């Protein structure tokens with residue numbers, strides 16, 4: 001019998017967990033549970049399943065090495081859900097209390113509470129110290145504000161944690177260097193991009209990969225390219241590799257896309273951070289040091305800090321402020337089911353084919369591919385937000401619900417009506433042409449908005465604006481787009497909308 005049970009969830013793989021600190025090592029059992037239900041709750045990419053399992057199994061080894069007694073319930077234990085696994089462990093260990101760090105996901109928190117309540121055992125939920133901002137602190141910040149504007153939150157965080165501040169002012173006298181961070185590659189392309197650091201699977205990871213291939217063979221995606229960091233040491237090495245090799249150009253090219261270049265100058269550390277193999281403070285400190293030492297320019301470092309200290313913390317705050325109702329928002333009443341090509345990349349729209357292809361190959365696509373190609377298409381085509389969110393949650397290795405849901409439902413789909421973003425992020429083919437070379441390899445013409453070979457993004461963009469004209473006209477940030485819509489003659493607009501209707505009808509048939 002253990003006096004205390006410490007539940008470590010699959011995305012809580014930090015070294016200094018408050019739940020571990022609170023328990024007596026000699027008198028406690030650490031419980032970790034693998035559950036097939038978690039891989040199927042969102043129909044997950046094989047690499048996403050493998051990453052969770054490999055990182056969890058390495059973490060269990062590290063805990064044992066540190067002297068903890070670990071009850072590791074593998075898939076073979078057959079627990080359909082975390083709740084069932086926890087209830088079973090409580091029955092076996094009969095602890096006086098269960099320690100857990102606040103779950104990242106609302107649904108998981110509810111399962112943990114239900115299992116403890118059902119067994120009549122005390123549950124001690126510890127603050128999640130991985131994040132800079134506690135949930136209650138975000139709620140305090142949000143209270144009384146008409147609109148939650150990330151920029152204001154971000155500035156407060158910079159001041160509060162003294163990041164990129166000099167004499168009380170933002171470094172470089174500006175809070176935001178976004179203008180310098182929208183470069184494209186031009187005709188010649190990106191040239192030689194430093195390859196990201198790969199982590200060859202060790203024996204534990206190889207066993208996981210074999211198990212995933214056998215058990216989850218019908219899940220989407222390829223396993224062959226799996227090289228994600230699965231330990232804290234590897235996560236630290238991935239951060240160092242990013243800072244040394246790619247951070248200096250991260251800012252300039254963070255919105256750029258290029259066919260056959262899935263990794264570019266991005267960090268690829270979100271998965272490690274979201275599993276808590278990497279502390280966001282270490283990521284921010286390393287980037288700031290790169291600026292101070294002259295290795296990386298301020299605009300690149302500020303862009304990175306904005307993502308980690310600003311956006312990531314803001315999104316998590318919104319998630320916990322708004323859940324559980326947040327997941328149900330559907331501002332535009334969109335209901336169209338996902339086309340089959342979300343699962344197999346079989347589409348003749350080259351930008352989508354490339355972005356889905358990268359995603360299925362690696363369980364990864366960078367944020368502009370996600371936001372401005374796949375998300376943009378999903379919004380313009382009126383896809384069901386719930387289905388789109390489930391797809392994003394399952395398909396990307398770094399996706400956990402607190403970060404995925406507000407980013408997809410709010411930022412990409414504007415289905416929350418503006419809680420996260422102040423306007424819908426919609427764009428026509430012109431944006432994709434400007435920021436990538438996808439259009440050069442496409443059968444459609446990005447400059448054509450109707451007629452034979454017109455880019456479907458153009459058809460859908462104008463159709464979307466026309467469909468929601470009244471709603472959008474009320475948003476000051478959409479004023480220019482609505483004005484441009486009004487410049488299109490009635491006959492041409494009717495033609496565009498008729499062609500969009502044909503495209504959408506064919507979409508449902510695919």
Ligand code: SF4
Pocket residue numbers: 349350351352428429430432433438439440442443444445446455456457
């Ligand atoms: Fe995508 Fe349109 Fe460009 Fe084709 S032409 S790649 S569909 S934006």
